[in-house]
Amino acid sequence: MTRWPPGVALAGRRAPGAGLAGRWPPGAMLAGRWQPGAALGLALLAGAAPARANGRFPGARQVAIAPTDPSTLLLRTTFGQMLSRDGGRSFHWVCEEAIGYGGTQDPAVALTADGTLLNAAYEGTSVSHDGGCAWAFSDGLAARYSTDLTLDASSPSRALVITAADPPSQTPAQCWQTLDDARHWAPLGALPTAFFPQNVDLARSRPQRVYITGLQNGGSASVPTLLRSDDGGLTWEARVVPVAPGRNVYLSAVDPLDPARLYVRVEDPTADELLVSTDGGDTYTSLHQLPGGMLGFALSPDGARVAIGGPSGGVLVAGRDGGVFTTRSATPVTCLAWSMEGLYACGVDEIASGFALGRSTDEGVTFTPLLGALGDTCGPLTTCGAATTYAQLCPGRWPPLATQLRVASGPPAACTAASGGGSGGQAGSGGQAGSGGQAGS
Numbered sequence: 065m066t067r068w069p070p071g072v073a074l075a076g077r078r079a080p081g082a083g084l085a086g087r088w089p090p091g092a093m094l095a096g097r098w099q100p101g102a103a104l105g106l107a108l109l110a111g112a113a114p115a116r117a118n119g120r121f122p123g124a125r126q127v128a129i130a131p132t133d134p135s136t137l138l139l140r141t142t143f144g145q146m147l148s149r150d151g152g153r154s155f156h157w158v159c160e161e162a163i164g165y166g167g168t169q170d171p172a173v174a175l176t177a178d179g180t181l182l183n184a185a186y187e188g189t190s191v192s193h194d195g196g197c198a199w200a201f202s203d204g205l206a207a208r209y210s211t212d213l214t215l216d217a218s219s220p221s222r223a224l225v226i227t228a229a230d231p232p233s234q235t236p237a238q239c240w241q242t243l244d245d246a247r248h249w250a251p252l253g254a255l256p257t258a259f260f261p262q263n264v265d266l267a268r269s270r271p272q273r274v275y276i277t278g279l280q281n282g283g284s285a286s287v288p289t290l291l292r293s294d295d296g297g298l299t300w301e302a303r304v305v306p307v308a309p310g311r312n313v314y315l316s317a318v319d320p321l322d323p324a325r326l327y328v329r330v331e332d333p334t335a336d337e338l339l340v341s342t343d344g345g346d347t348y349t350s351l352h353q354l355p356g357g358m359l360g361f362a363l364s365p366d367g368a369r370v371a372i373g374g375p376s377g378g379v380l381v382a383g384r385d386g387g388v389f390t391t392r393s394a395t396p397v398t399c400l401a402w403s404m405e406g407l408y409a410c411g412v413d414e415i416a417s418g419f420a421l422g423r424s425t426d427e428g429v430t431f432t433p434l435l436g437a438l439g440d441t442c443g444p445l446t447t448c449g450a451a452t453t454y455a456q457l458c459p460g461r462w463p464p465l466a467t468q469l470r471v472a473s474g475p476p477a478a479c480t481a482a483s484g485g486g487s488g489g490q491a492g493s494g495g496q497a498g499s500g501g502q503a504g505s
Contacts, residue, residue, distance in 0.1 A: 120142045120168055121142070121413070122141065122142055122143055122413075122438050122468065122469060123141060123142050123398060123410070123412065123413060123420075123438070124139050124140070124141050124398065124399065124410035124411065124420050124421055124435075124438070125140050125141065125142065125170050125398055125399055125410060126139070126140040126170070126172070126173060126399050126401075126410070127139050127140075127399055127401050127408050127410060127421060128140075128173050128174050128175055128401070129175075129401060129403050129405075129408070130175040130179060131175065131176070131177060131215060131217065131220035132177050132178075132179075132220065133179070134151070134403055134404065134405050135148075135149060135150055135151040136148065136149050136175060136179065137151070137152055137155075137408075137421075137434075138173055138174075138175055138181065139155065139410075139420075139421055139435070140170065140171070140173050141438065142168075142170075143160070143465060143468075143469075144157055144158050144159045144160045144163070145157075145158045145160075145163065145173065145183075145196075146158070146435070146441060147181075147195070147196055147445075148434075149195075150478070151405075151434075152421065152423065152434030152435065153434070153478040154442050154476065154478040154479050155435055155440075155441050155442060156196075156441065156442050156443065156444065156445045156446070157441055157442075157443060157444055157445075157458075157462065157465075158196045158445065158454065158458065159454075159457060159458035159461050159462075161457040161458070161461065162196075162199050162453045162454045162456075162457045162458050163183050163185075163190055163192075163199050164183070164185065164187055164188065164190040164199055164200075164201060165183065165185035165186065165187050165190070167186075169185060169186055171183050171184050171185035171186075171210070172184040172210075172211075172212045172213045173213075174213055174214070174215050174223065176215065176220055176221055176223060176245040176246060177219075177220040177221040177245060178193075178221065178245045179195065180192065180193050180245045180246050181195070181196060182213055182223060182225075182246055183199075184210035184211065184212060184213040184225055185210055186209050186210070187201075187206075187207065188201045188202070188205050188206040188207050188208050188209075188210060189201065189202045189205040189208070189210045189213065189225050189227075189240075189246075189249075190202070191246045193245070193246075193247075194452075195445075195447075196445055196448075196454060197445065197447070197448035197449065197452040197453070197454045197455070198448075198452045198453050198454070199453045199454070200453075202242075202246055202249050203248070203249060204240070204249050204251070205225065205227065205240060205249060208227040208230075208235070208238075209227055209228040209230060210225055210226070210227050211226050211227065211228055211260075211261055211262055211263075212225070212226050212261070212262065212263045212264050213225045213226075213264070214264050214265045214266060216266055216268075216271050217268040217320065218268050218269075218271050219271065221242075221243060221244055221245045222241065222242065222243050222271070223241070223242050223246060224239060224240065224241055224252075224264050224266065224274065224297070225239070225240045225249070225264075226238070226239050226240075226255075226261040226263075226264045226276060227239075227240065227261075228260055228261060229258075229259075229260070236254060236255065236257070237255040237256075237259050237260065237261050237278075238251050238252075238254070238255060239251070239252045239253070239255060239261070239264065239274070239276065239297050240252065241296070241297065252296070252297035252298060253293070253297055253298040253299050253300060255276070255291065255300065256280065256291070256300070256302060258280065258281050258282065259278055259279070259280050259289065259291070260278045260279045260280075260282075260286075261276050261277075261278040261291075262276075262277055262278045262279070262312065262313075262314060262315075263276065263277045263278075263314050263315035263316075264276045264315070265315050265317060265318050265326070266318065267318045267319075267322075267323030268318070268320040268321075269319075269320060269321050269322065269323050270323035271296070272293075272294055272295055272296040273292070273293070273294055273318075273323040273344075274292070274293040274296065274297045275290060275291065275292055275293075275315055275318060275326055275345065276290070276291040276300075276315070277289070277290050277291075277305070277313050277314060277315040277328060278291070278313075279310075279312070280302070283310070284309065284310040285309045285310060286309060286310050287304055287309060288304070288305040288307050288309075288310075288311055288312070288313040288330075289302055289303065289304060289305060289313075290302070290303045290304075290305055290313075290315075290328075290345040291303075292344055292345055303345045303346060305328065305330075305339075305345075305348065306348060307330050311330055311331060311332070312330075312331040313328050313329070313330050313331075314328065314329045314330075314331070315327075315328055316328060316329050316338070316361040317361065317362075317363050319363070319367045319384070320363065320365065320366065320367045321366070321367050322342070322367070323344070324341075324342060324343055324344040325340065325341070325342050325367075326340070326341050326344070326345060327339070327340050327351075327361065327363075327370070328340075328341070328348065329358055329361065332353075334355060335353040335354055335355040335356075336353070336354050336357055336358035336374070337350055337352070337353045337354075337358075338350070338351045338352045338353075338354070338358060338361070338372060339351065351370075351382070351389070352372065352380070352382070352389045354372060354373075354374050354376075354377040354380070355376055355377060356374050356375055356376025356377055357374045357375060357376065358372050358373070358374050358377070359373070359374050359375065359397065359398045359399060360372060360373035360374060360379070360397045360398065360399050360400030360409065360410070361373075361400060362400040362401050362402040362407060362408075363402060364402050365402065365403060365404055367384055368383065368384045369381055369382070369383060369384065369402075369427065370382050370383075370384060370387070370389075371392075371400050371402060371407055371427070371428060372389065372400070373395075373396075373397040373400050373409065373428075374396070374397065374398075375396045375397070375398060375412050376396065377391075378391050378392070378393055378394040378395055378396065378397075379391070379392045379393050379395055379397060379400070379407075379409065379424075379428035380392060380428075381427050381428055392426075392427055392428035392429050393428050393429055393430070393431070395409065395411070395417050395418070395422075395428075395431060396411070396412040396416050396417050397409040397410060397411060397412070397417065398410045398411070398412060405423065406423045406424055406425045407423065407424040407425075407427060407428055408421065408422070408423050408424075408434075409421070409422050409423075409424065409428070409431060411431075414433075414436055414437035414438070417431075418431065418433060419431060419433035419434070419435065419436055419437075420433075420435040420436065420437055420438045420440075421433070421434045421435040422434060437469075437470075438469050439466075439469040439470045439471045439472065440472075440476050441469070441471065441476075442476065442478075442479035443462060443466065443471070443479075444458055444459050444462050445458075
């Protein structure tokens with residue numbers, strides 16, 4: 065299944081941020097990721113401390129909710145990932161080096177049905193089956209530039225990962241599938257030549273319907289394209305997305321009840337635009353434009369409500385059928401996710417947003433802080449054995465990071481009752497999480 069521990073093997077491989085110039089197209093993926101200057105500017109104007117994490121201001125960028133246990137949350141930050149197993153009352157930190165990535169990238173993350181942690185990064189797709197202690201690259205996906213991943217909400221042991229082409233090695237772009245919580249992976253049907261995949265998702269109500277957005281051909285004249293499959297990814301049909309050439313298009317979600325209804329974010333220097341298609345990507349209608357970046361998108365679990373947000377535009381919500389987006393709050397956010405427990409949001413920082421991670425039960429009007437500040441963490445995992453990737457790579461990196469994050473001398477009270485990670489395994493039953501995270505980043 066796996067090869068070497070990712071954090072160890074990276075020493076002999078390309079630097080995470082380097083080598084991308086040899087990939088195609090060099091700026092496509094990075095352009096759709098979080099723009100650090102936006103949130104940094106807000107944070108500095110608000111008076112936040114100028115600590116840095118990998119050259120960026122510390123911040124939260126994606127929250128993933130375990131599909132079988134809503135009390136398990138995985139928060140991706142600019143300095144690694146933070147894991148909670150008690151609904152957000154306490155969080156433990158996992159370093160990037162153990163997971164197997166670094167630099168200023170924002171890998172996609174997810175948890176599968178049995179609690180397996182997935183991480184899709186430039187260095188490959190890495191996996192932990194024991195709650196973040198032991199990490200390794202999935203077989204066949206090591207050193208494969210992984211741009212996105214998604215779960216099958218109807219059967220969350222199944223996941224898809226997309227990887228970009230690597231011209232130097234003549235490796236084509238590919239979609240991969242696991243049916244057993246990332247223990248084995250297999251490539252699906254070939255993607256078009258010279259296609260750069262950016263996002264992947266599938267229809268909960270028709271799991272064999274898979275969509276991928278990306279760019280066809282390189283350079284400023286690249287064609288924004290949607291790929292559609294009705295046989296689980298064995299064959300693909302291409303559709304041009306009717307926006308300007310070279311514009312990045314990101315698949316934000318597929319409606320949980322209607323496999324032909326999908327939401328696409330179009331990146332724009334002044335205002336990102338949200339499109340909806342009700343015919344599987346044949347035609348599109350513009351729903352809203354959000355100045356300053358649409359970094360958050362989420363559907364309610366039944367698909368009836370749509371939430372968007374960003375660092376400048378606050379949080380807006382609309383009804384599924386013809387609803388107009390209305391501002392629910394001015395809270396600046398960098399991610400959204402919606403589950404039966406409420407609407408989750410990543411804050412720009414604890415000063416500008418009032419939280420690092422919050423949850424709303426009134427569709428974004430108010431948020432209750434779960435992680436008030438990034439420094440309110442319990443610190444490293446405490447249950448990883450000495451031989452694990454985590455124990456070898458993370459503890460020594462914590463003291464300087466704790467100083468940057470201004471971690472209090474004593475951990476939060478919730479930490480004394482927390483398990484400290486380890487031993488993933490399948491958790492108890494819970495509500496199915498809705499689509500969300502970053503807006504197709």
